[in-house]
Amino acid sequence: MISLLKRDLLVASRSGGALTLSISFFLIMIVLVPFGVGEDPLILGAIATGIIWVAALLSCLLTLDRIFQLDFEDGTLELLATAPVPIEAAALVKALSHWLTTGLPIIIVSPVLGLLLNLPEGGMRWLIISLTIGTPSLSIIGSFGAALTVGLKRGGLLLSLLVLPLYIPTLIFGAAVVNRELLGLSVATPLIFLTAVSALSVALLPLATGYALKINLK
Amino acid sequence: MSLWEHANPKKFMSLSGFILPYISTLSMILLSWGLLWGFFFTPDEVRQGSTVKIIYLHVPTGLLAINGWFVMLVGSLIWLIRRHHVSALIAKATAPVGLIMTIIAILTGAIWGQPMWGTFWAWDPRLTSFLILFLFYLGYISLWKTIQNPEKAADLTSLLCIVGTVFAILSRYAVNFWNQGLHQGASLSLDKTENISNTFYIPLLISIAGFLTLFLTLVLIKTRTEIRLRRLSNLHLIESRS
Numbered sequence: 277m278i279s280l281l282k283r284d285l286l287v288a289s290r291s292g293g294a295l296t297l298s299i300s301f302f303l304i305m306i307v308l309v310p311f312g313v314g315e316d317p318l319i320l321g322a323i324a325t326g327i328i329w330v331a332a333l334l335s336c337l338l339t340l341d342r343i344f345q346l347d348f349e350d351g352t353l354e355l356l357a358t359a360p361v362p363i364e365a366a367a368l369v370k371a372l373s374h375w376l377t378t379g380l381p382i383i384i385v386s387p388v389l390g391l392l393l394n395l396p397e398g399g400m401r402w403l404i405i406s407l408t409i410g411t412p413s414l415s416i417i418g419s420f421g422a423a424l425t426v427g428l429k430r431g432g433l434l435l436s437l438l439v440l441p442l443y444i445p446t447l448i449f450g451a452a453v454v455n456r457e458l459l460g461l462s463v464a465t466p467l468i469f470l471t472a473v474s475a476l477s478v479a480l481l482p483l484a485t486g487y488a489l490k491i492n493l494k
Numbered sequence: 495m496s497l498w499e500h501a502n503p504k505k506f507m508s509l510s511g512f513i514l515p516y517i518s519t520l521s522m523i524l525l526s527w528g529l530l531w532g533f534f535f536t537p538d539e540v541r542q543g544s545t546v547k548i549i550y551l552h553v554p555t556g557l558l559a560i561n562g563w564f565v566m567l568v569g570s571l572i573w574l575i576r577r578h579h580v581s582a583l584i585a586k587a588t589a590p591v592g593l594i595m596t597i598i599a600i601l602t603g604a605i606w607g608q609p610m611w612g613t614f615w616a617w618d619p620r621l622t623s624f625l626i627l628f629l630f631y632l633g634y635i636s637l638w639k640t641i642q643n644p645e646k647a648a649d650l651t652s653l654l655c656i657v658g659t660v661f662a663i664l665s666r667y668a669v670n671f672w673n674q675g676l677h678q679g680a681s682l683s684l685d686k687t688e689n690i691s692n693t694f695y696i697p698l699l700i701s702i703a704g705f706l707t708l709f710l711t712l713v714l715i716k717t718r719t720e721i722r723l724r725r726l727s728n729l730h731l732i733e734s735r736s
Contacts, residue, residue, distance in 0.1 A: 420657065424653065424654060425640075428641065431640070434636055434640055437629075437632060441626060441629040441630050441662075441665075442661045444626060444668065448665075448671070449668060449671075465671075481657070484657050488650060491646055491653070
């Protein structure tokens with residue numbers, strides 16, 4: 277499994293752009309927002325959390341189809357399915373490598389973008405915490421969508437239609453953590469729910485992903 | 495005789511063909527009875543005036559929009575567990591009907607909301623959940639449309655339906671948490687005292703029965719079409735082989 281992770285990360289770093297694509301997309305989206313809504317610091321500060329979270333969802337989406345597509349086309353996925361490691365575990369590792377190449381960079385640059393969007397100071401800590409807890413579930417849910425559409429020629433658009441509605445709970449709780457802190461309310465409730473959504477997706481969704489992969493490989 | 499006998503497409507076709515004329519007539523009678531009574535022979539409500547009458551469209555379609563998804567869930571589960579093709583096709587046939595019901599519920603709600611709440615749309619939990627339900631229907635239908643192999647399509651859409659159900663329910667409660675509501679409480683309840691007044695209640699029940707039978711009619715017709723399409727494509731396959 278570790279060798280699979282290493283291989284995936286290596287492929288991602290060498291295939292040109294995979295590593296930088298989603299993070300650049302994330303940056304561009306954030307930079308574009310002030311052009312659209314104006315530079316009023318108060319307005320930007322009020323919508324910063326939502327913008328950063330939505331941008332994180334969309335940039336996650338951007339590289340989802342790469343999780344299984346290339347491996348499906350060159351037959352690696354079939355080898356993985358017959359390997360001694362269960363395919364569910366392989367799916368989990370693939371989601372992990374997706375998270376390491378998209379979720380983690382997003383978390384790292386998010387404080388800078390929070391500054392750009394004038395996010396109030398108290399919110400910064402919780403933004404990082406909520407992204408850290410929430411983005412793994414984005415990768416896991418996304419890998420499920422990617423497994424559903426892996427056999428399709430032009431699955432990319434369909435993939436976003438399938439995956440984005442599934443992101444709604446994560447988005448709501450993730451953004452609520454920061455917004456509640458900014459309003460001076462307790463963040464415990466949304467934080468617990470966000471953690472629950474994340475933990476449950478990590479625990480259960482790889483089973484569905486593995487099943488979808490098996491169907492597609494039949 | 496067990497229920498599972500009707501999983502045989504031939505049995506299903508003959509039974510549904512037998513039921514269809516009765517149930518569609520019943521649906522027409524109930525619908526015209528309930529809606530005409532509701533629209534023309536009930537008094538206006540004190541505060542809402544005549545706009546209250548949209549309830550005869552809004553409540554039944556809203557009810558069926560949600561229950562349509564549950565039909566799909568049950569159909570998907572039966573398909574995954576017992577591999578009955580008819581059940582997968584029923585799930586497939588229900589999706590567009592449920593989608594239309596969702597759209598009607600949202601639209602009638604918006605039309606009613608404009609004079610009553612002063613806005614066509616508000617990000618109220620119930621309204622938002624319906625919008626989310628609408629998105630789930632769209633995703634499910636598109637997945638069916640894009641996968642060529644029928645067995646694979648049935649497998650993957652069933653999986654999506656099950657995972658989607660979990661997330662749809664999760665979203666339902668998440669939006670409750672996210673925003674407090676503008677929408678009134680349930681119009682119907684098993685507890686009699688919570689119900690709306692009898693004047694509106696009985697025509698509403700008739701409209702619900704009308705829409706329910708209409709829903710069944712549409713789903714049966716669509717399922718029969720799907721079965722015939724499946725047979726047709728199999729015939730083409732046999733022909734091209736010989």
